[in-house]
Amino acid sequence: QVQLVESGGGLVQAGGSLRLSCAASGRTGNYAMGWFRQAPGKERDFVAGISWSGSRTTYGDSVKGRFTISRDNAKNTVYLQMNSLKPEDTALYYCAVAKGRYGSEYEADFSSWGQGTQVTVSS
DSSP states (O other): OOEEEEEEEEEETTTEEEEEEEEEEOOOTTEEEEEEOTTTTTEEEEEEEEEETTTTTTOOOOTTTTTTEEEETTTTTTEEEEEEEGGOOOEEEEEEEESSSSSSGGGGEEEEEEEEEEEEEOO
């Protein structure tokens, strides 16, 4: 099973930016990947997804226009560039590998998960 390690989280002021990375221990080039987040007391929500080739991306409504997902298959790494951060973006961010090439917004369609990286946005 692929191991995923997220990094790049931290504390940032509202309006600032962060770039999250997710490095996989094995090859993930044939699978979609995604980012999810979970705020305290809330369910885990879909943030962004990217197809196996990077040609197709999808975003949750709350992050459209502010976040950008990308991937480097040569490095088995997926990224999440987060701009114009808001306090409501505060959460534990997880990356995940999908079971197929195109993924979805549903957790059940993902097979491996990282431990998460904390993002805190102050007002």
